[in-house]
Amino acid sequence: MYKINRILLFIILAIGCSIQAKTIPVCVSCAVTSIKAGIAIAKDCDTLLIKKGTYKEYNILVDKPLTIIGEDFPVIDGEDKGEIIRIVSDEVTIDGLFIINVGTSYTSDYAAIRVVKSEHFLIQNVVLEKLFFGIYLEKSNNGKVYHNKIIGDAVDEYNSGNGIQLWYSKNIEVDRNIVQGVRDGIYLEFSDNITINNNISTKNLRYGLHFMFSNDDTYSNNTFENNGAGVAVMFSKRVKMYNNIFKKNWGTAAFGILLKEINDSEISGNIFEENTIGINIEGSNRINYTNNSFINNGWAVKVRGACYENKFTKNNFMYNSFDISYNSNLNDNVFDQNYWSEYTGYDLDKNGIGDVPYRPVKLFSYIVNRTPETIVLLRSLFMDIIDFSEKVSPVFTPDNLLDANPLMKKIK
Amino acid sequence: MLKILKYSFYDLMRSRWSYVYFLFYLVLGFVLLFLNNDVSKAVITLMNIIIVLVPLIGTIFGVMYYYNSKEFTELLLAQPIKRSSIFLGQYFGVAGSLTLSLVLGLGIPFVLYGLFKSDVIFNFTLLLITGAFLTLIFTVLAFIIAISNENKIKGFGYAVLTWLFLAVIYDGLFLMSLIIFEEYPLDSLSLGAILFNPIDLARTLILLKLDISALLGYTGAVFKQFFGTNLGLFISMGVLILWTVLPIGWLTFKAKHKDF
Amino acid sequence: MIQVESLYKKFGKNKVLEGLDLHIQNGGIFAILGPNGSGKTTLIKAILGMVLPNKGKISVLGDSIKNKWKYRQEIEYLPQIANFPGNLKVKELITMIKDLRNKPSEESHLITLFGLEPFLDKKLANLSGGTKQKVNIVLTFMFNSPIIILDEPTNGLDPQAVIHLKELIQKEKQKGKTILVTSHIMQFVEEVADNIVYLLEGKIYFKGSIAELMKMTDQVDFEHAIATIANTKTNA
Numbered sequence: 001m002y003k004i005n006r007i008l009l010f011i012i013l014a015i016g017c018s019i020q021a022k023t024i025p026v027c028v029s030c031a032v033t034s035i036k037a038g039i040a041i042a043k044d045c046d047t048l049l050i051k052k053g054t055y056k057e058y059n060i061l062v063d064k065p066l067t068i069i070g071e072d073f074p075v076i077d078g079e080d081k082g083e084i085i086r087i088v089s090d091e092v093t094i095d096g097l098f099i100i101n102v103g104t105s106y107t108s109d110y111a112a113i114r115v116v117k118s119e120h121f122l123i124q125n126v127v128l129e130k131l132f133f134g135i136y137l138e139k140s141n142n143g144k145v146y147h148n149k150i151i152g153d154a155v156d157e158y159n160s161g162n163g164i165q166l167w168y169s170k171n172i173e174v175d176r177n178i179v180q181g182v183r184d185g186i187y188l189e190f191s192d193n194i195t196i197n198n199n200i201s202t203k204n205l206r207y208g209l210h211f212m213f214s215n216d217d218t219y220s221n222n223t224f225e226n227n228g229a230g231v232a233v234m235f236s237k238r239v240k241m242y243n244n245i246f247k248k249n250w251g252t253a254a255f256g257i258l259l260k261e262i263n264d265s266e267i268s269g270n271i272f273e274e275n276t277i278g279i280n281i282e283g284s285n286r287i288n289y290t291n292n293s294f295i296n297n298g299w300a301v302k303v304r305g306a307c308y309e310n311k312f313t314k315n316n317f318m319y320n321s322f323d324i325s326y327n328s329n330l331n332d333n334v335f336d337q338n339y340w341s342e343y344t345g346y347d348l349d350k351n352g353i354g355d356v357p358y359r360p361v362k363l364f365s366y367i368v369n370r371t372p373e374t375i376v377l378l379r380s381l382f383m384d385i386i387d388f389s390e391k392v393s394p395v396f397t398p399d400n401l402l403d404a405n406p407l408m409k410k411i412k
Numbered sequence: 413m414l415k416i417l418k419y420s421f422y423d424l425m426r427s428r429w430s431y432v433y434f435l436f437y438l439v440l441g442f443v444l445l446f447l448n449n450d451v452s453k454a455v456i457t458l459m460n461i462i463i464v465l466v467p468l469i470g471t472i473f474g475v476m477y478y479y480n481s482k483e484f485t486e487l488l489l490a491q492p493i494k495r496s497s498i499f500l501g502q503y504f505g506v507a508g509s510l511t512l513s514l515v516l517g518l519g520i521p522f523v524l525y526g527l528f529k530s531d532v533i534f535n536f537t538l539l540l541i542t543g544a545f546l547t548l549i550f551t552v553l554a555f556i557i558a559i560s561n562e563n564k565i566k567g568f569g570y571a572v573l574t575w576l577f578l579a580v581i582y583d584g585l586f587l588m589s590l591i592i593f594e595e596y597p598l599d600s601l602s603l604g605a606i607l608f609n610p611i612d613l614a615r616t617l618i619l620l621k622l623d624i625s626a627l628l629g630y631t632g633a634v635f636k637q638f639f640g641t642n643l644g645l646f647i648s649m650g651v652l653i654l655w656t657v658l659p660i661g662w663l664t665f666k667a668k669h670k671d672f
Numbered sequence: 673m674i675q676v677e678s679l680y681k682k683f684g685k686n687k688v689l690e691g692l693d694l695h696i697q698n699g700g701i702f703a704i705l706g707p708n709g710s711g712k713t714t715l716i717k718a719i720l721g722m723v724l725p726n727k728g729k730i731s732v733l734g735d736s737i738k739n740k741w742k743y744r745q746e747i748e749y750l751p752q753i754a755n756f757p758g759n760l761k762v763k764e765l766i767t768m769i770k771d772l773r774n775k776p777s778e779e780s781h782l783i784t785l786f787g788l789e790p791f792l793d794k795k796l797a798n799l800s801g802g803t804k805q806k807v808n809i810v811l812t813f814m815f816n817s818p819i820i821i822l823d824e825p826t827n828g829l830d831p832q833a834v835i836h837l838k839e840l841i842q843k844e845k846q847k848g849k850t851i852l853v854t855s856h857i858m859q860f861v862e863e864v865a866d867n868i869v870y871l872l873e874g875k876i877y878f879k880g881s882i883a884e885l886m887k888m889t890d891q892v893d894f895e896h897a898i899a900t901i902a903n904t905k906t907n908a
Binding site: 250251252254275296297298299319321322341367370371372373374375377378380381382383384385 | 452459464581584587603615619622623624629635
Binding site for chain 3: 415419423426427481482483484486487488489490491492493494495669670671672
């Protein structure tokens with residue numbers, strides 16, 4: 001009943017709006033020739049239909065509930081003068097615009113579209129190019145950023161902005177966006193209950209996705225590829241990371257995910273492929289890692305500092321140069337029932353579980369942590385020999401760090 | 413030279429050992445693939461085998477062939493044939509048949525398994541190329557050792573020691589010096605040390621493909637240039653070629669100045 | 673034809689040839705004799721370019737042989753020990769040598785002469801020493817070159833084959849070839865050789881005809897003459 005009531009309410013509201021609402025076309029030859037003018041004459045709930053063409057405007061203030069729709073992607077050219085659209089009203093929809101040339105500034109964060117203290121907004125099908133900040137949500141809740149394309153051309157971190165930034169915002173859906181060539185693809189700060197799905201964040205200078213102090217968020221089915229340093233999740237709680245792809249994040253401080261001070265989270269079903277470090281964990285506790293695949297990474301998992309009660313179960317560790325690396329010989333994390341491609345044990349009772357435990361930490365990874373140049377000796381016969389002896393009697397690596405039930409076949 | 417090469421090659425093609433070698437690789441290839449059911453894993457295992465076994469087999473086979481074909485050599489020396497042609501012909505005969513055994517022995521199972529449809533074909537080709545280089549290098553080293561030692565047992569001993577040194581001991585010393593001098597910048601030293609050992613060079617070439625993600629994790633600028641660009645590939649290839657050409661030159665020199 | 677001038681060769685500390693001079697003219701059979709270790713084989717190998725002299729000069733057919741190899745086309749060589757690659761068949765070996773020398777050859781009548789037909793398809797490793805030596809002889813005589821060098825050609829041969837060998841040598845001599853022979857069998861040397869070259873302590877001790885040798889040593893019997901040379905030197 002409650003559900004039906006809500007639907008009814010919505011329909012009534014929609015009809016209510018549409019009864020009064022009119023559509024105001026904007027184009028060079030129309031009665032209204034600029035967006036700003038269109039907004040000025042529009043009433044609440046009206047629709048501005050922006051026709052194809054180039055509109056050289058900036059500092060467009062949307063201060064009433066409006067739907068601004070572009071037809072055949074009209075271009076809004078800010079001519080590098082500053083912010084382009086600022087939304088300060090609830091119930092605003094922006095759809096199908098092509099916004100270019102956002103001004104760059106060292107003092108204010110100019111954005112292509114900024115939403116300030118508003119609710120129920122929808123930003124979709126927008127293409128942003130030559131931008132500073134892309135879509136900036138500031139203390140705005142219950143909105144949706146859907147199917148936008150943000151193509152930056154950032155070169156240096158200090159004078160570039162983020163693709164989609166959420167600051168003190170709650171209950172936002174960020175879905176099916178493509179972000180590339182900016183500083184951080186998607187950046188969250190003090191934003192809770194955010195869902196980030198199906199986005200593709202690539203070639204960004206710093207992080208594909210960056211969390212700071214944001215709790216209870218979920219991100220799933222996203223692809224993060226070739227970002228300067230992968231995805232950073234910092235100082236947050238109860239973050240769920242499902243079915244994402246982290247790929248080719250190469251470099252000295254690059255990783256699939258950097259977890260720093262993260263507690264009680266879930267990392268499941270993700271694929272980490274060809275990253276220098278798959279997951280870098282620092283000071284993170286009670287995280288469950290399940291059904292992830294670590295393929296061809298330099299280090300699949302690098303554990304630094306105090307990390308307690310993390311559980312790695314049913315993950316695939318395949319062809320990584322190093323599976324696990326620890327910088328101490330203490331261990332309070334559990335590895336159980338994972339598949340390790342380097343496992344050479346046997347399964348006599350044919351129950352699919354190897355009869356000898358697997359030790360994922362090699363002595364060599366300990367040596368490389370100490371003297372990084374020794375990496376050039378990777379896969380040397382000499383290293384295999386000393387790794388073997390360390391396996392037989394662990395001295396430098398945590399002796400309780402083992403997978404007692406290594407799987408014989410990889411998890412599909 | 414080509415005639416000698418032809419005869420040496422035929423001779424080897426008829427010898428039991430080439431077949432043993434060929435079958436060994438064939439079986440290895442099949443076992444790796446059909447037990448693992450995984451081309452990528454097989455390639456990694458193969459890599460370990462190639463950088464250890466190929467040099468060993470090249471060394472032993474080279475020494476063995478040299479001593480066993482002494483009669484043939486003496487017969488040829490009285491014929492109107494240039495000395496260098498005799499030795500180079502024999503050398504290329506051995507190295508060629510070993511390389512062929514390696515390439516076919518490993519190639520056939522991988523091709524049957526569907527290598528062409530898999531994305532590891534480049535890694536696999538690189539593996540075969542480095543394997544071929546290692547065969548060429550270690551066979552010529554073996555020939556040089558054999559030509560310098562009339563005593564078979566001594567020759568064998570030196571050859572196996574050479575292999576052991578380059579395959580294991582060298583890396584041990586290398587690691588020790590890196591750890592001892594860890595406070596100093598070691599980029600150039602460690603890259604330099606690689607160049608002086610053909611096994612390390614071959615390993616580096618393969619690392620560039622298989623472990624590039626890990627290699628790029630290191631901060632040193634020299635490393636970055638070496639591994640991050642094609643420079644590493646070119647330098648390693650170039651030095652491997654030097655490692656092949658220079659010993660062959662040395663062998664020719666030795667052959668010219670020896671009494672039979 | 674063959675000219676050796678002050679040839680020196682040592683292996684390690686062992687001085688084998690010490691200033692050897694030898695001049696061999698066109699045509700005729702020269703037996704190179706000397707006690708064991710006197711440098712016969714070394715001399716032959718030096719002429720063939722298998723041993724490189726420390727000092728001295730060797731010319732064959734008028735040209736220095738240093739760093740040359742084509743002149744070997746003009747020399748047939750029968751090595752002392754018939755070592756052949758074991759896994760070749762006799763036929764293949766003959767074909768191979770023909771292929772390597774790239775010269776017209778007439779091996780068929782030699783094969784018949786030494787009765788080698790049944791062995792043609794056998795591997796060399798399975799042949800007896802005598803049969804191998806026969807193959808060796810076939811390989812040596814099947815080409816037509818002006819110089820022939822035979823190192824212990826009678827090794828392991830049965831009497832029949834020795835007779836054939838002698839005939840062969842005579843036939844080649846009649847063609848005007850220069851033939852160098854070493855042998856321990858004095859009877860064989862006496863029958864075949866026109867000239868004796870006697871090596872002692874790395875030098876030519878005597879060079880001349882058998883008659884001259886016997887005259888010099890006051891012996892009527894060739895074998896004793898040779899023995900006398902050896903004795904005089906050691907007693908002196």
